[in-house]
Amino acid sequence: MDGVPLTSSETEYVEAARAANTMRGYRSDWREFTTWCTEHDLEPMPAAPATVTGYLSDLARAGAKVGTMSRRLSAIKFAHQLRNHPDPTRNARVVAVWEGIRRTHGAPPDQATPLMPPELFDVLDACPVTKAWRTPGRQDEPDLAGARDRALILVGFVAALRRSELAALTLDQVAAHPNGLVLTLARSKTNPTGEHVELVVLPRAANPARCPVVALNHWIQLAGITDGPVFRAVGKNNQPATRALHPESVNTLVQKAVARAGIDPGPYSAHSLRAGFVTYAHLRGASDRAIAHQTRHRSLATLGTYVRVHQAWTDNAATILGL
Secondary structure, three states, rough: OOOOOOOHHHHHHEEEEEEHHHHHHHHHHHHHHHHHHHOOOOEOEOOOOOHHHHHHHHHEEEEEOOHHHHHHHHHHHHHHOOOOOOOOHOOHHHHHHHHHHHHHOOOOOOOOOOOOOOOOHHHOOOOOOOEEEOOOOOOOOEEEHHHHHHHHHHHHHHHOHHHHHHHHHHHHHEEOOOOOEEEEOOOOEEEEOOOOOOOEEEEEEHHHHHHHHHHHHHHHHHHHOOOEEEEEEEEOHHHHHHHEEEHHHHHHHHHHHHHHHHOOOOOOOHHHHHHHHHEEEEEEEEHHHOOOHHHHHOOOOHHHHHHHHHHOOOHHHHHHHHO
């Protein structure tokens, strides 16, 4: 940038260079930082290196996770770059304090608990099928929310989709195939600019009750969806909304579905579906390359973070001590 303030249109394009979820996070993190600065009578823009290190130190002492602090630093960096100010996070003082915090407080990142069989089947079975009405004279109906949740969970698991991809899926991205369905994803976390099309398959399952194709088609037919978003909110009147689910709503629906099955929802999230696919496919003997073909991971090494816990028990002498 050349010192000339960005126009509103230019600012919109700069923000569009990052995912919507990222921008929401940046705005939230920047508000947190500016609030802290106000409380300490410090200037947030441009921020002095001592301001940033003081903020980081307070966060670390309060028990903030390294990942959270890293995201806050990214927000501070982005805000300064957007206004053509020097990046305070690159200052030697900030770099030294940040390295010390990471060494002192660093911990492995939290991993979503994989949702996979047999728990996955329990969650599917707990999805309501029939909507019973207390209103006199009103007949029972198929439960649309239950049908949506079943489709959401099966598609999320078998297609190994991220919650943002589930929320953004539209009907024109779903195509029939002799073996099932093919999902065409124009954009994703690893393909943010849509430079290439990503294809994800949904094969038919032998058991219709566990088939993503059957579940998705059933939901689409019940909800009367002819175009637009595939996964939508369902009102108390058992009617679908026209708007797409928010990615956070996908997270909430997965946790509620897990709770309905009598399982503690705490360790689970929407990412548990993707993690469950990777872990279960690995346990079933699939190669890393075959798994990455569906998950669209660019690095095979990344897949190891999903299956490391299960691998630790394989061929391990500690399991045969006979104690």
